[in-house]
Amino acid sequence: MQKLLLKDYDKIKPYLDDADYEGYNSNFVTMMMWDHEYEIFYEIKENYLIMLHTYMNEKFFAMPFCKPEYYQEALEYMLEYANKHNFIFRIDLAVEKFKILIEELYGNKFLYLHDEDFDDYIYSKVSLETLSGKKMQKRRNHFNAFLKEHPDYIYKEIEDEDIDNVLQCLKKWDFSRRIEESVVSEYIGIVYLLVHRHELNIKTGCIYIDNKLEAFIIGSPLKHSTIQIHVEKANKDIRGLYVAIGKLFLEQNYENYEFVNREEDMGLESLRKAKRALHPVKLLKKYTIILNNQTINQASDKDLYNIIDLWRSSFEDEDEKSTNFYFMNRYQKENTYVLKNNDLVVSMLQIIPYTLIFNEKEEDVYFILGVATNKTYRKQGLMKKLMNYVLSLSKYQNAKIILQAYNPELYYQFGFSQDYYHKVTEVDNNLYEDNFLIKTANNNDYIKLLNLYNQFCKKYTGYRKRNIEYYQNYLALRCEAFDEKIKVFDLNNKSIGYVIYSEEDVVIKISEIIYLEQAYLDMIIGHFMIFDKKVIIESDLKAIIKGDYKYVCTMMSNFLENNFQDNNFYINECL
CATH class of the missing domain: 3.40.630.30 (Gcn5-related N-acetyltransferase (GNAT))
Structure with a gap:
């Protein structure tokens, strides 16, 4: 494989065009913006192109870039490559169109993991550009307030003399909060785009108020009549400025485009709220595709920390104190069963013995609690497989069992009914x-x-x-x-x-x-x-x-x- 470089665009463009993926991650501009963090390498074969990323010493593929008829050929090569170079096969951020075709080709050979944190938000360009309609009333109000308070603003493309102002604003807006790895990485990516803006197919815009740069934006064209907004930054203390920079940019660029891709929310609640407030026309689902390599066993000591992590992430009413109480006082590995995929605990079930009194007589029963599946592995049938495994064990086959359930309908298929109410x-x-x-x-x-x-x-x-x-x-x-x-x-x-x-x-x-x-x-x-x-x-x-x-x-x-x-x-x- 060879390192992806800016000069390689003309060489790989035909394969990107053949793939015709909607996701912003398949945009060459995005690749170059984040290459410093993901270290992208690529290889071209006759019918396809593959890309390999490395992040935090972990390797993973992008979707193969080719026509759909060559998906299987490309995947077989990717599987062979991962095996030969001793890393776990994984495709990240696969769009649904690709996922559906791979599932038809391979069935249950793979697991298809969905995490809504990484879905793309797609908007109507006309809606964001004109701010028309009842749903955009608040944004219109903000924009009109901006015009009233700052009638002498200047909107322009970013030129060489503006770059230093952009970077100074970035340091003030982002680094003033706290310097995080993600903030520094984005800063590096923005610098790259600005330095190479004439070589990349991007458009820029910025707003000056009283001779001071207060907002800027960078976008590029995607397939499917869609524009991607790579960066949008503004002084949050100026009412309507975010609305203004987006509206003015769309008014002056990409006349014949219909949609705007504003990327994902990364699971950040404030960002999710802001993106949903813009009323997306759809969310573009993204999947991680991995080999289906499941095992079910009784838990061992080495599984404890994975089980604790799964417990905390699955039960919203649990905090650190209550979790520590449970695992220090009630947890027993002998009563716990785990389903692993590629040695990662992705589903667990705990079943403990109880004694009930029926008509003054003691009777032994079992209580199922702590049934949980990693949220990205849900809707793959893993919980069903684990439940069937445990209930088929000889000690539980004819046992009386009770359980608590957040979603009772999931357990009807196993012979459970809603029997007791408070x-x-x-x-x-x-x-x-x-x-x-x-x-x-x-x-x-x-x-x-x-x-x-x-x-x-x-x-x-x-x-x-x-x-x-x-x-x-x-x-x-x-x-x-x-x-x-x-x-x-x-x-x-x-x-x-x-x-x-x-x-x-x-x-x-x-x-x-x-x-x-x-x-x-x-x-x-x-x-x-x-x-x-x-x-x-x-x-x-x-x-x-x-x-x-x-x-x-x-x-x-x-x-x-x-x-x-x-x-x-x-x-x-x-x-």
């Missing part, structure tokens, strides 16, 4: 009085907590068996990890119940409320009226709590056939 009530504070009759007691009396729980559960035909260790070593630690508190209530020196709750500025959330009878429940709720806050209670279905409520499915099972809903079962376990 009631979540926003308490009507006007219907309760402050209660000063009951007293709070020592919440470290774990025997008392256990006794209250067991008395509460007597009205149910089934419930989770708890023991003193549950309260002493587990529940207290869990409450600390989840910023929750335990409060025990006494009436006339008799314990009548307890709650587990969290408290924020305006709301108290009760995640478990244990009470010996309805009258005591009313008293306990009345106690929380003294805080003058919204109170939200997650309770069993038999609890009568005044306020607006909804039912929430908290447990599925493969054996109860909706019997949970008859109010004769209590379970409130999440870990």
Whole structure:
């Protein structure tokens, strides 16, 4: 392979034209702008051209540049090349048109990973240029405010004498926040484009206000009547300036083009919000294509950190404290199964033994929790494959199993149904009085907590068996990890119940409320009226709590056939 250079454009252009890809990454200008970071090499064969990138010592291919009839020939060579040079085959940022054809050719030989962070935003040029229509009202207002406040602005192309002003503004706007690797890399890329702007097929524009450069833009033509905006920078303190630089650039360039590609949002929430506010006509999906090389095994010690990373990235309500609690107190590798692709943990399932009480008899069941798949590997059937593998193991084949599910519909195919619900009530504070009759007691009396729980559960035909260790070593630690508190209530020196709750500025959330009878429940709720806050209670279905409520499915099972809903079962376990 040989290094990609600026002078190579005429040599590779026919192959770029044959490929006719929409993605901005297939633009020669983009390649040259970022070559300092991705170190692009290429090789030309009779029917195709391939490009190899290296980033952080990791090699990956671009899509092969050729006509579709030569895709297979090109891919076979790329696979052979990766194997010969000892790196894992990967194609990055493949557009959907290419992905669909490769899937037809190769079936499940590859995995096709989609991450919306890298989708291209495509806009109507007319919309951004004219700012017409109801959706553009805010931008029109900003632009008109700009014209009113700065009527003497000057818009012009960037010339040699402007380059130093551009670079000084970049340092002020970007480096003033913090110098990050990405900021420095973009700076290098912008310098390259400006220095070579006459050799590259690009257009530029800038705005001066009071003889001071305050905004600039760089764009180039793509295929499919599309313009790509490579760089757009402006002084954020000047209202309407960003709108102005984009509008003026499009008005004066690329008359016969229909669309504008403004690249991806990289998963940055502020950038995503800004790009969506411009009302794209479509998002151009991008995929990473890798070899499908799956294995499923029981977890080992070396998998721990990958599993923790997957846990954190998959469960939005988990933070560092709660994650550390789980993996220090509950996680066991013997109960964990992982699906790997090319030795990377991409899906996991944890299944732990539980004891339930049915009609005063103990029964062993299993509880599935922590089912997760790396977000870029989803919709590939990996979770289904892992679930089928685990459920087919001899110890689980005829076992009674319960699970919690964020997306219950995913588990119907495995024989699970939505069997148990909680009631979540926003308490009507006007219907309760402050209660000063009951007293709070020592919440470290774990025997008392256990006794209250067991008395509460007597009205149910089934419930989770708890023991003193549950309260002493587990529940207290869990409450600390989840910023929750335990409060025990006494009436006339008799314990009548307890709650587990969290408290924020305006709301108290009760995640478990244990009470010996309805009258005591009313008293306990009345106690929380003294805080003058919204109170939200997650309770069993038999609890009568005044306020607006909804039912929430908290447990599925493969054996109860909706019997949970008859109010004769209590379970409130999440870990």
